[in-house]
């Protein structure tokens with residue numbers, strides 16, 4: 001059997017990835033006032049022992065009003081930085097897995113209840129709610145309070161907050177930053193004509209709609225150490241007629257590459273309630289393939305990748321350079337071990353766990 005591509009290394013700027021498996025960012029809605037709690041140490045700690053190449057910290061808000069829920073992690077002041085530092089110290093003591101952070105702002109999709117409590121929007125005059133902001137005063141959902149359209153000062157505040165969060169990330173020794181421009185959150189709201197109805201230099205043509213996300217990219221790239229990677233997560237299509245489409249996304253990715261973006265993580269949807277997503281295994285891989293055909297930087301595929309053979313095929317055929325896992329690795333936090341066993345690859349395991357290898361004890365069960 002040829003050696004699996006899924007377990008070959010890849011370098012992204014100075015980031016040495018030992019294999020092609022990335023843990024996708026996953027909000028846990030378990031922070032207090034933006035501060036990570038013991039939950040994050042448990043959750044991220046177990047994933048840091050999974051054998052994947054890179055652990056991505058969940059969407060971390062660059063301002064308090066950029067949190068999706070009041071339980072979101074933030075990285076916007078000394079208290080949130082200190083709490084994240086405590087979590088990272090705990091993880092790093094026992095794992096050398098590189099750690100990336102997703103920095104984001106939820107825009108008009110902020111101020112909601114935790115998903116397991118229904119996820120509905122919390123009005124600004126209710127406990128745990130606040131007034132949201134967006135490119136235009138267009139609500140995500142008829143049940144939502146309309147966001148306030150950002151003026152230039154408001155945009156500057158958020159752009160600076162992204163840069164400040166990148167500085168905090170660097171101070172915490174985080175290995176890479178991923179800018180969240182997907183899933184209908186603020187930067188995606190600027191990109192999509194359905195949510196961006198501005199008539200100034202930040203709305204209208206694709207060039208104008210890309211302007212703010214590209215400015216945020218530049219600000220983060222400048223604020224984060226030049227030897228460390230800055231990547232972007234995108235929604236390649238809104239899955240709605242008249243929304244952001246793959247052709248526009250490809251143009252955006254090419255601009256990001258010109259500006260020094262180190263990798264593109266290709267997701268989709270999340271912007272509009274009328275989206276029609278053709279859910280099936282690997283359903284976003286064709287979008288990753290289209291982006292990959294247009295750029296030379298690494299591309300990450302994600303979405304219903306659950307099976308080692310499926311993951312290997314995505315990397316081996318060159319549809320994407322890396323695969324990311326979310327629900328799959330929550331369900332089976334040792335998925336990379338099991339994929340390595342199935343495909344004949346190797347991953348690192350903590351010495352404390354080495355005695356669990358079936359090859360070391362399975363003979364005991366032979367009669």
Ligand SMILES: Cc1cc2nc3c(=O)[nH]c(=O)nc-3n(C[C@H](O)[C@H](O)[C@H](O)COP(=O)(O)O)c2cc1C
Nearest residue numbers: 024025026027058059302303304305325326327328
């Ligand atoms: C619990 C949970 C939390 C998530 N939080 C984030 C997040 O913080 N940022 C993000 O970009 N995507 C987030 N996602 C989306 C995942 O990163 C991923 O793109 C999506 O679940 C598809 O991958 P999967 O089929 O492997 O789950 C989340 C998904 C889940 C299940």
